[in-house]
Amino acid sequence: MNDYAKEVDERVVANANNLELVEAAHAFTVTSTLPKYSYNYSVLGRPIIQYPQDMVALQELIWEIKPDLIIETGIAHGGSLIMSASMLALLDMCDAIESGITLTPGDSKRKVLGIDIDIRAHNRAAIEAHPMASRIQMIQGSSIAPEIVEQVRQVANGYKRILVCLDSNHTHAHVLAELEAYAPLTSVGSYCVVFDTIVEDMPADIFPDRPWGPGDNPKTAVWEYLKTHSEFEIDKSIQNKLLITVAPDGYLRRMS
Ligand SMILES: C[S@@+](CC[C@H](N)C(=O)[O-])C[C@H]1O[C@@H](n2cnc3c(N)ncnc32)[C@H](O)[C@@H]1O
Numbered sequence: 001m002n003d004y005a006k007e008v009d010e011r012v013v014a015n016a017n018n019l020e021l022v023e024a025a026h027a028f029t030v031t032s033t034l035p036k037y038s039y040n041y042s043v044l045g046r047p048i049i050q051y052p053q054d055m056v057a058l059q060e061l062i063w064e065i066k067p068d069l070i071i072e073t074g075i076a077h078g079g080s081l082i083m084s085a086s087m088l089a090l091l092d093m094c095d096a097i098e099s100g101i102t103l104t105p106g107d108s109k110r111k112v113l114g115i116d117i118d119i120r121a122h123n124r125a126a127i128e129a130h131p132m133a134s135r136i137q138m139i140q141g142s143s144i145a146p147e148i149v150e151q152v153r154q155v156a157n158g159y160k161r162i163l164v165c166l167d168s169n170h171t172h173a174h175v176l177a178e179l180e181a182y183a184p185l186t187s188v189g190s191y192c193v194v195f196d197t198i199v200e201d202m203p204a205d206i207f208p209d210r211p212w213g214p215g216d217n218p219k220t221a222v223w224e225y226l227k228t229h230s231e232f233e234i235d236k237s238i239q240n241k242l243l244i245t246v247a248p249d250g251y252l253r254r255m256s
Pocket of ligand 1: 047050073077078079080115116141142143
């Protein structure tokens with residue numbers, strides 16, 4: 001590790017122990033939820049529903065892991081698919097530069113696979129018309145339906161380095177079922193990222209029209225999953241760095 005990276009690591013630890021900073025970050029996360037702050041961003045023209053901090057964390061993970069397949073549940077407008085696909089395109093470009101080969105559009109093996117129960121026609125059309133479309137495959141259906149899980153497993157069979165992102169229905173039961181289905185596809189050293197674990201840390205009445213809330217959400221699912229899956233560990237260094245994140249205890253690193 002170089003001196004710069006060492007300084008970053010030390011600062012992340014110091015910041016995570018800085019109560020004033022941690023409380024300010026949490027207050028911002030809570031206060032920005034109802035005004036739908038996370039709905040204000042886009043990636044290469046497609047809306048994404050994320051906090052910028054988590055988008056940067058994903059960028060760092062993709063560079064570190066260099067996945068050849070990214071599996072994402074929850075497509076919405078397609079911004080997260082486009083972001084992943086664009087990062088995979090950059091990895092292809094870096095490979096081509098390093099090996100001195102000419103990059104031919106469309107012949108990348110790297111791919112992002114998105115699953116959503118309801119891919120709206122206008123979103124599908126925009127994603128399919130996007131320059132990144134050749135790296136994107138979409139499957140419509142519930143992410144926990146056995147036939148959908150089987151389709152995803154079939155696709156994953158052809159890949160070695162796999163990153164998984166879960167961002168669909170945020171109830172405990174649904175996310176636990178997603179973890180059982182998709183976390184095992186995560187390659188060793190890679191991550192299964194579970195979004196919206198932050199719901200556990202929110203005021204109980206903040207999502208009155210949603211089936212999830214404190215006690216029933218992605219974080220409770222992660223905790224239950226980890227009781228029987230020691231091959232995964234929560235990478236706290238990521239949430240300690242971000243401070244503002246919708247995925248506290250949601251960055252799961254596959255250790256073995
Ligand atoms: C929070 S949005 C996804 C946001 C997206 N990942 C992004 O970063 O922009 C949640 C999506 O999950 C989808 N969804 C809800 N229940 C689902 C299920 N059972 N299976 C698959 N997708 C589901 C919804 O249709 C919605 O598009």
